[in-house]
Amino acid sequence: MSDLNGEAQSLRNGGERKELEQLFLTGLALSEMMRGMAAEKNPNAVALGKLGGAARASSLTKAERSAIAKKAAAARNAKLSAAERSQIAKLAVKAREQKRKLSGKEN
Numbered sequence: 880m881s882d883l884n885g886e887a888q889s890l891r892n893g894g895e896r897k898e899l900e901q902l903f904l905t906g907l908a909l910s911e912m913m914r915g916m917a918a919e920k921n922p923n924a925v926a927l928g929k930l931g932g933a934a935r936a937s938s939l940t941k942a943e944r945s946a947i948a949k950k951a952a953a954a955r956n957a958k959l960s961a962a963e964r965s966q967i968a969k970l971a972v973k974a975r976e977q978k979r980k981l982s983g984k985e986n
Contacts (some may be wrong), residue, residue: 936944956964 939947959967
């Protein structure tokens with residue numbers, strides 16, 4: 880009897896099962912299409928993308944570049960705790976001191 884109940888259950892849920900199968904197959908097809916799109920980049924777009932940053936940088940003044948860099952540093956620092964920022968600062972000082980020792984420019 881349990882086999883008959885299982886068959887009756889699968890017949891009742893047949894519509895749902897078909898919908899799930901179609902959804903699964905559609906998802907597979909979409910993922911294949913997306914994978915193919917990512918693999919094939921337009922070389923013209925890539926070339927323009929490379930020129931964009933250089934062109935923008937050359938059109939900015941030193942003060943503007945500095946302001947952009949400060950804003951970026953502030954955004955990165957906002958993600959760090961005070962202890963993490965302090966540790967990074969200590970590492971930077973240590974690296975500068977080591978560089979000065981290697982170059983012979985001790986104060």
